[in-house]
Amino acid sequence: MNERPLILVSNDDGYRAKGINSLLGVLKEFGDVIAVAPHTGRSGKGCAITSEVPVKLTKVHSEPGLEIYSCTGTPCDCIKLGCHAVVPRKPDLVVGGINHGDNSAVNAHYSGTMGVVMEGCMKGIPSIAFSLCSHDADADFTPTFDVIRKVVRNVLERGLPVGSCLNVNFPDIPQYKGVKVCRQARGSWVNEWGAHNHPRGGEWWWLTGEFVTAENDERADRVALDNGYVAITPTTIDLTDYRLLEDMQGWEF
């Protein structure tokens, strides 16, 4: 690489969040960094896009090697708009995070941080999501920095296959046992709703719930995290179930 890498960053907690600002500090070591992040929290937005209202883009910070933009859209919108209207050339890397909260297992589907990275991946850019298993707005992200550096260095040097990205989750502990490359853990959310007593009546519900898994294999991301490891889950944007595709050849329509 002859010039400094160009790194496009977003998140789902908004551009003011401690997680993205911690990440920007680390990424500045590697190249020129442009952040296009939601103007406020967009947790749980998955790969949602904004098609029915226009979105506003505002430059909020500029220093040598770092620009930060606020966008009123979703995390996916931020990457789409950053690529269209902000970056001077195709980025070498898209990074999402550091998310305040776990994005392992099926949570990858709901995650706006993963939305950032799936979108980067759809654009053919090597993409990495980083998430810390703590929802604390003032969480301590410093234990993640060393692994983030190693993952970023690996990806800048090796690249990633087209259509594949990385979902990296950190347990909320000061010292990790190590790093494991994992598969997405199976499991599901239960007890997902609490009744809400609305002042004007009607049937209202709050989304809440607990994630349960019967897995105990450390090759599953959620289990590796519970056991004190950083979990890196290689993730594809190709949703095809190729085994079922074969099996269905015998179906009659």
Place this chain on the structure above:
Amino acid sequence: MNERPLILVSNDDGYRAKGINSLLGVLKEFGDVIAVAPHTGRSGKGCAITSEVPVKLTKVHSEPGLEIYSCTGTPCDCIKLGCHAVVPRKPDLVVGGINHGDNSAVNAHYSGTMGVVMEGCMKGIPSIAFSLCSHDADADFTPTFDVIRKVVRNVLERGLPVGSCLNVNFPDIPQYKGVKVCRQARGSWVNEWGAHNHPRGGEWWWLTGEFVTAENDERADRVALDNGYVAITPTTIDLTDYRLLEDMQGWEF
């Protein structure tokens, strides 16, 4: 199956849309049907969930064998809340659609219709999404009914593997050449934003764009559709890239 199948239905165009009402008419032939659908359009919401405001659930229609509820949340919320607060037992089938618009290729990631079905799948329920490649609010869905019946009958009889669901897309033509079981086509969106002239100034953008693919293989869903076939894409909720997982065993962290 000793009792009539219980079928939970949702969509992303809202409970009043022609697509879901066309679908309900077909599904009533197969069992007892409960629809929990957004109170208005929720296109492009992917697997988004609503965590920061409560959602309202309202029964809007009831007749023997069919109940319809309106929900202020996302398509995923509708299935989550339907399963928690509406259905008398675990549904035998979750169905999303019929969507007004194409959900093939990478559009599966953005699709609220696929959000319905990914959520059903995460809950261990066989799940099928149906989409017609027309955004016309008054599109003619009748050509889809025969294939919908065949797909539903197959899935009720055979089941689907845990963690797998079906993404069925119909070309907008009166007579199909046939049905193909496909993989997700590669491709991406370009020219995605148009500048918006906001009355109070600022930099505003509208999401738009064109989907481009270099594929010409009819085993890819988008190509099969272009060639006049119904495309059924078997879809997994396991995002793990197992090949990359193997390759990364040599990475140093």
